[in-house]
Amino acid sequence: MRKIFHVEHNGILEDIIPHFEVVKDIEASDVVVLWQDVVGWCKSYAHLAKSLKKKIVVIQHGVGAVDDYGPPLHYELLADKICVWAPNDIDMLKRFGINKKKYELTGTTIWSHLRPREKHEGINVLFKPAHWDVEVEENYMIRDALRKIKGINVTTKTHECQNLANGDFDNVVFSNREEPGHLDICADVMAQADVIVGAGSEGTMGLMAYSQDIPVVVPDIWKPRMFLNGPTPEMKNTEACHKIELKDLESAIHNAVDHPEYKREERKHVAEYYGGTNIESPLDNIVGIINKI
Numbered sequence: 001m002r003k004i005f006h007v008e009h010n011g012i013l014e015d016i017i018p019h020f021e022v023v024k025d026i027e028a029s030d031v032v033v034l035w036q037d038v039v040g041w042c043k044s045y046a047h048l049a050k051s052l053k054k055k056i057v058v059i060q061h062g063v064g065a066v067d068d069y070g071p072p073l074h075y076e077l078l079a080d081k082i083c084v085w086a087p088n089d090i091d092m093l094k095r096f097g098i099n100k101k102k103y104e105l106t107g108t109t110i111w112s113h114l115r116p117r118e119k120h121e122g123i124n125v126l127f128k129p130a131h132w133d134v135e136v137e138e139n140y141m142i143r144d145a146l147r148k149i150k151g152i153n154v155t156t157k158t159h160e161c162q163n164l165a166n167g168d169f170d171n172v173v174f175s176n177r178e179e180p181g182h183l184d185i186c187a188d189v190m191a192q193a194d195v196i197v198g199a200g201s202e203g204t205m206g207l208m209a210y211s212q213d214i215p216v217v218v219p220d221i222w223k224p225r226m227f228l229n230g231p232t233p234e235m236k237n238t239e240a241c242h243k244i245e246l247k248d249l250e251s252a253i254h255n256a257v258d259h260p261e262y263k264r265e266e267r268k269h270v271a272e273y274y275g276g277t278n279i280e281s282p283l284d285n286i287v288g289i290i291n292k293i
Helices: 040-051 065-069 085-094 107-111 137-147 182-190 203-211 247-260 264-275 283-291
Strands: 003-006 031-034 055-059 081-084 104-106 123-128 152-159 172-175 193-200 218-219 242-243
Touching: 003 065, 031 203, 040 055, 055 283, 065 085, 065 104, 081 085, 081 283, 085 104, 085 264, 107 182, 107 203, 107 283, 123 137, 123 203, 137 152, 137 218, 137 247, 152 182, 172 182, 182 203, 193 203, 193 247, 203 218, 203 264, 218 247
Parallel strands: 003 031, 031 055, 055 081, 081 104, 123 152, 123 193, 152 172, 193 218, 218 242
Antiparallel strands: none
């Protein structure tokens, strides 16, 4: 059994860790497994690993996360191999000119945590605030718009880095992406949802929704801003997204629930192209790469 030093995030290693012997320092490891190699401690760990001639594997942590290696950031890919989710990520890395020997299409184990949708009374809206390094007004604008809509049940899914300082959100369900159980908490709220309302991009939660044929509604109010004192790629939405004006939020929610067939094919395509939901045996694929590298 190979020895790994790892840094977890977003539950991406939860299913992988049991297949290896975990060590607490890089010197004792055979392979260093990280969720990114571009900023903060993970970048420092990657440089230390390279200086010790240790192999590094990055496991993609979120939808489209390989954009770190392209414009406007152009971070260096330090890892010997990055395991990516879906065809979209491969296409991005090709555009960025990354050596094809440095990446592998493996899929992700995230989707295995989802469970069947549950029957319930009423219309359940899952609000997904944008997570940023500062508070963003768009979260509060959408919160206020949802509060004006009668006859819906709103749950707000938050996590440890969303800078929602005043805490005044409805029916908050919290999880910590650095701790076990995060994905299962997300799966629990997703199983109860009829529609997702989000700020900014659809994100990983949006991909979870699409994989279960749940519509995602995003009001078109996002304002470009810096993140961690640096520029960010343009905030884009996929063809599966119901992108609307904020004033139309109520009607958009009801239309999404009343006409589930609308954008169904787009949701399926986006889940596969951006999320790799149709890729077989992602756990075996990732474990195999760590064992072979």
